[in-house]
Amino acid sequence: MPLVRIERRTRLSAEEAWRRLTAWERHARHVPLTRITVLTAPPTRVGTRFTARTGVGRAGFDDPMEVVRWEPPSAGRPGRFRVEKRGRVVLGWAEAEVTPAGEGARVVWREEARLRGAPRLLDAPTAWAARLLFGRVVAGLLDSWMIDSKGSAGK
Numbered sequence: 001m002p003l004v005r006i007e008r009r010t011r012l013s014a015e016e017a018w019r020r021l022t023a024w025e026r027h028a029r030h031v032p033l034t035r036i037t038v039l040t041a042p043p044t045r046v047g048t049r050f051t052a053r054t055g056v057g058r059a060g061f062d063d064p065m066e067v068v069r070w071e072p073p074s075a076g077r078p079g080r081f082r083v084e085k086r087g088r089v090v091l092g093w094a095e096a097e098v099t100p101a102g103e104g105a106r107v108v109w110r111e112e113a114r115l116r117g118a119p120r121l122l123d124a125p126t127a128w129a130a131r132l133l134f135g136r137v138v139a140g141l142l143d144s145w146m147i148d149s150k151g152s153a154g155k
Contacts, residue, residue, distance in 0.1 A: 002123055004130045006109040010142045014073040014105040018098045020141045021107065022081065024050045030140035031133065033060070046070050061089040073098050073105075091116055094134075109138050 010017050020026070022044055028036040031054070038050040044067060052063040065083045073079030082095040092113035099106045111134055118126070 002112075002127045004111045004127055004134055006107075006111075006131065006135050006138050008107045008109075008138055008142060009101060009104060010107065011104040012142060014079060014098045014100040017105040017107055017142060018073050018079045020143075021096055021098065021109075021138070023141070026141060027137055028052065030137040044070060061087070063087045063090045065094075069095070073100065076100055085113060089116055090114070107138060107142065109134060 012020070024038055024044070025036045028034045031052070033056060034052050034054045036050055036052045038048070040048045040050075046067055046069065048067040048070075050065055052065070054060050054063065064086050066086060067081060068084050069080060069082035071080045078097050078099040080095065080097050082093060085092045085094070090113055092111065094109070094111040094113070096110070097108045099108075111130060113130065114126075115122075
């Protein structure tokens with residue numbers, strides 16, 4: 001799937017936006033039929049693992065992920081994280097950058113996910129659906145504190 005990029009501006013501080021984006025279990029509130037279980041003890045750091053389970057009952061799949069980059073915002077510096085998807089069904093990564101911006105913050109979310117064995121023919125519709133889904137997740141996590149938004153997909 002082509003890279004999906006979501007950009008949002010929020011009135012939240014960079015630290016609060018970061019806290020909300022990295023509350024892994026809360027992501028499931030914005031993804032239909034999904035629950036997230038964090039498998040490692042807090043706090044989040046490189047090596048933290050969690051699994052998103054999507055489906056109903058036994059019909060579904062697991063999307064195991066691991067944090068491979070963890071740099072919270074501090075002293076006016078942007079925060080960055082990267083999560084790698086390590087499942088049998090979903091492969092890829094997600095990363096975010098949270099930058100202080102005026103009275104709030106700018107959030108840039110990038111994601112590249114693909115279904116194992118899916119043909120390239122599905123890249124365009126998958127990217128379209130991913131922009132909608134990830135845009136919904138980021139907006140939901142930041143709540144009503146958004147100022148404006150941009151979403152794009154590209155190589």
